[in-house]
Amino acid sequence: xxxxxxxxxxxxxxxxxxxxxxxxxxxxxxxxxxxxxxxxxxxxxxxxxxxxxxxxxxxxxxxxxxxxxxxxxxxxxxxxxxxxxxxxxxxxxxxxxxxxxxxxxxxxxxxxxxxxxxxxxxxxxxxxxxxxxxxxxxxxxxxxxxxxxxxxxxxxxxxxxxxxxxxxxxxxxxxxxxxxxxxxxxxxxxxxxxxxxxxxxxxxxxxxxxxxxxxxxxxxxxxxxxxxxxxxxxxxxxxxxxxxxxxxxxxxxxxxxxxxxxxxxxxxxxxxxxxxxxxxxxxxxxxxxxxxxxxxxxxxxxxxxxxxxxxxxxxxxxxxxxxxxxxxxxxxxxxxxxxxxxxxxxxxxxxxxxxxxxxxxxxxxxxxxxxxxxxxxxxxxxxxxxxxxxxxxxxxxxxxxxxxxxxxxxxxxxxxxxxxxxxxxxxxxxxxxxxxxxxxxxxxxxxxxxxxxxxxxxx
Numbered sequence: 001x002x003x004x005x006x007x008x009x010x011x012x013x014x015x016x017x018x019x020x021x022x023x024x025x026x027x028x029x030x031x032x033x034x035x036x037x038x039x040x041x042x043x044x045x046x047x048x049x050x051x052x053x054x055x056x057x058x059x060x061x062x063x064x065x066x067x068x069x070x071x072x073x074x075x076x077x078x079x080x081x082x083x084x085x086x087x088x089x090x091x092x093x094x095x096x097x098x099x100x101x102x103x104x105x106x107x108x109x110x111x112x113x114x115x116x117x118x119x120x121x122x123x124x125x126x127x128x129x130x131x132x133x134x135x136x137x138x139x140x141x142x143x144x145x146x147x148x149x150x151x152x153x154x155x156x157x158x159x160x161x162x163x164x165x166x167x168x169x170x171x172x173x174x175x176x177x178x179x180x181x182x183x184x185x186x187x188x189x190x191x192x193x194x195x196x197x198x199x200x201x202x203x204x205x206x207x208x209x210x211x212x213x214x215x216x217x218x219x220x221x222x223x224x225x226x227x228x229x230x231x232x233x234x235x236x237x238x239x240x241x242x243x244x245x246x247x248x249x250x251x252x253x254x255x256x257x258x259x260x261x262x263x264x265x266x267x268x269x270x271x272x273x274x275x276x277x278x279x280x281x282x283x284x285x286x287x288x289x290x291x292x293x294x295x296x297x298x299x300x301x302x303x304x305x306x307x308x309x310x311x312x313x314x315x316x317x318x319x320x321x322x323x324x325x326x327x328x329x330x331x332x333x334x335x336x337x338x339x340x341x342x343x344x345x346x347x348x349x350x351x352x353x354x355x356x357x358x359x360x361x362x363x364x365x366x367x368x369x370x371x372x373x374x375x376x377x378x379x380x381x382x383x384x385x386x387x388x389x390x391x392x393x394x395x396x397x398x399x400x401x402x403x404x405x406x407x408x409x410x411x412x413x414x415x416x417x418x419x420x421x422x423x424x425x426x427x428x429x430x431x432x433x434x435x436x437x438x439x440x441x442x443x444x445x446x447x448x449x450x451x452x453x454x455x456x457x458x459x
Contacts, residue, residue, distance in 0.1 A: 002388070005130040005445040013438055016126055017109070019053055020432065021102035023118045024111035028087050030152055037066050038155070039087060043148045046086045050146055057129050067159035068148055073128050074141035080451045081143055081170025081411070082128070082444075083404035084121030085150035088113035090209045092260055093216045094428030108431040116425035119432035120173035120416035120440060121146060127444035131453075140452040143167055150174075150404065151210065153365070157407050168410055169378055169451070172403040173444065175413035178386045178394025181372045181379050182314050183413070184264075185339040186402050187348060188365035193358045194330040196287025200224070200280060203251055207273050208323035211336040211364075213426050215322065216260030218272040220280065221251045228252040228283055235282050241270075243279055254279060262426040263320035263336045264400030266300035273324045274298035288331045288358055295355045296321050302337060306351035311342040314369065314398040334364065338400030341369040370406045378410050378451070385447035389439065390418075414447065416440040 026049055031040020044066055051061045054071045063069050072079070091099045091112055099112045109119070121144075128142055145166070147156035160166065188211050195202075201223035208215050222228060229252060232245035242257040256279060258272030277293040285293075295304045302308050302319035310316035323334040335352065339345055345366060353361045372379060374396045386394050396412075405411035416437060417423060424430040 002446050002449065004134040005127075005136065005449070006442045008130045008134050009126060009438060009441045009445065012126060013434070016122065016438065016441070017104070017434055020109055020114070020119055020122055020437070021104070023049065023122065024102040024109060024114050025100055027100045028113065028148075029090050030087055030149070039066070039148050043087050047146070047148055050086055054125065057125070058132065059128070064160050064163055066148070067156040069146050070160075070164070071125065071128070071144040071146070072141060073132055073143075074138045074452070076139060076141040079141035079143040079167040080448060081145060081167035081408055082124045082448075083145045083147070083170065083172045083407070083411070084124060084174060085117045085147045085404065086121070087148050087151050088116065088118075089151050089213055089426050092213065092426070092428060094260065096429055107434050109434065110429060110431040112430055114430055114432035115417065116430065117150070117174045119437050123416055123437045123441040124173045124444045126441045127448060130441070130445045131448060136449055137454040138452050139454045142448055142452050145404075147404065151212070157404060161407065166407060168408065170408055171382065171412050171414035171447070172405045173415050173440070174403045175399060175401055175415070176397065176417045177415045177419065177443070179379060179382050179396050180399045180403075180405075180413040181374060181396040182341065182398035183370040183402055183406060184314050184317075184341070184398070184400045185343065185345060185369040186365060186367040187337040187339055187345045187363065189335040189337070189349060189352060190362045190364045191333040191335065191356060191359045192330060193288040193360065195326065196285070196289065199286030199290075200284035202280065202285060202289065202326060204326060205276070206325045207276070208325075208334070211320070211322040211334045212263045213322055214258065214261045214263055214266060214269045214320055215272045216258050216428070218256045218258070218276040218324075220254045220276055221248075222254060222280070222283065224252045224283075228254075231283055232279065235279055241275055243275065260427050262401065263322060264318060264338050264402070265423065266318050266320065269300075271298050271300070271321055273321050277324075291356055291358060292321070292324075292333065296335070302348075305355055307337065307348045309340055309343050311340045313342070313371065314340045315400070316340065317343060317348075318400050339369065341371055367402060367406065370411070372410055372412050376410065379412060381450040382412065382414050382447050385443055385450055389443045389446050415443060
């Protein structure tokens with residue numbers, strides 16, 4: 001049975017490529033809500049496109065008022081869930097291609113959302129179609145839920161679960177292979193403080209769109225002259241960082257260039273806001289800027305906040321300063337912490353409050369950790385599918401990323417990034433490799449047959 005579904009998926013490669021390109025060309029970044037489009041018109045267009053394509057593939061499709069849709073295979077009351085998302089993070093800096101052009105180069109489709117999460121979601125949808133078209137008998141149904149607010153506040157899952165029961169068991173194709181069975185908790189703190197009246201006068205600074213993105217560039221306008229330019233050049237030389245200063249009619253324009261990425265994976269990245277904070281302190285900034293420079297800076301482990309911690313199950317805490325703005329009434333910033341399973345989130349907030357003197361610290365988002373035992377039937381079935389389709393062994397992993405697997409009683413993140421592949425989620429020049437997505441579709445079909453089929457086929 002798996003052989004037949006695999007052959008069917010191979011035969012649909014061109015259709016898959018064309019559909020993926022049309023999805024990537026739809027710029028589904030969250031916008032202003034309007035009737036029937038709670039996350040903006042562009043996200044609504046993407047949801048409509050996905051539902052149209054799924055209906056044309058022969059599936060029963062339901063629209064949950066623009067918050068999400070579901071796509072169902074089979075009539076059995078018990079269902080296996082597949083949870084993906086259609087929204088994407090803002091484009092960001094550093095692209096060398098049209099971020100919504102879906103250009104194909106050397107078997108890769110480039111564009112925002114190609115891997116996070118349109119390509120993997122589409123691979124799972126084609127897996128469902130392969131199961132139906134090849135006549136695999138099912139004892140359980142399969143329900144794909146496609147949300148529209150995963151990159152922000154998860155209001156889509158909140159709305160969906162208020163109107164429909166979510167299956168107990170399943171996976172989210174929104175992370176890595178072989179499988180992620182442990183997701184850290186999430187603690188997002190909002191920081192507010194009045195602007196300082198002493199030290200370097202900062203006229204403008206506004207960087208960051210999302211808490212879960214490591215900023216790649218930060219600009220600030222400060223009052224001063226050529227002395228700031230010279231000090232910036234000396235700071236850049238001392239640290240080996242790309243920092244520049246340019247005299248303008250309105251003041252000195254400062255720029256720091258970091259290495260962007262996803263906040264949950266800071267390894268090899270560099271936060272441009274943190275760099276700017278350290279530069280501004282060097283140039284004489286006091287008050288809130290100096291406090292953030294001292295206790296956050298470019299650190300990604302929360303050490304100077306008194307929040308560094310870890311455990312064997314989920315690894316170490318990560319901390320990202322994703323947004324920093326000078327507003328009319330003072331400074332606004334966000335800290336995105338991905339917390340180990342054993343971490344006390346109340347204690348983490350308290351530690352941050354104690355060190356961030358002058359800031360009002362409030363909890364914006366709080367999500368508990370999620371863990372499914374490695375010896376569970378779900379984990380073992382998915383690993384078996386991965387092993388059979390790839391010929392390689394795999395073990396469960398933990399992540400600081402948050403996926404919809406958290407909304408399931410027994411849910412894990414399953415693909416679609418393979419070991420050793422380049423991770424470009426939330427980064428410039430994001431792309432999806434067509435060969436790898438076709439292989440992912442075969443793995444998903446194999447896995448869904450194991451979970452929902454009347455019997456497990458083998459090659």
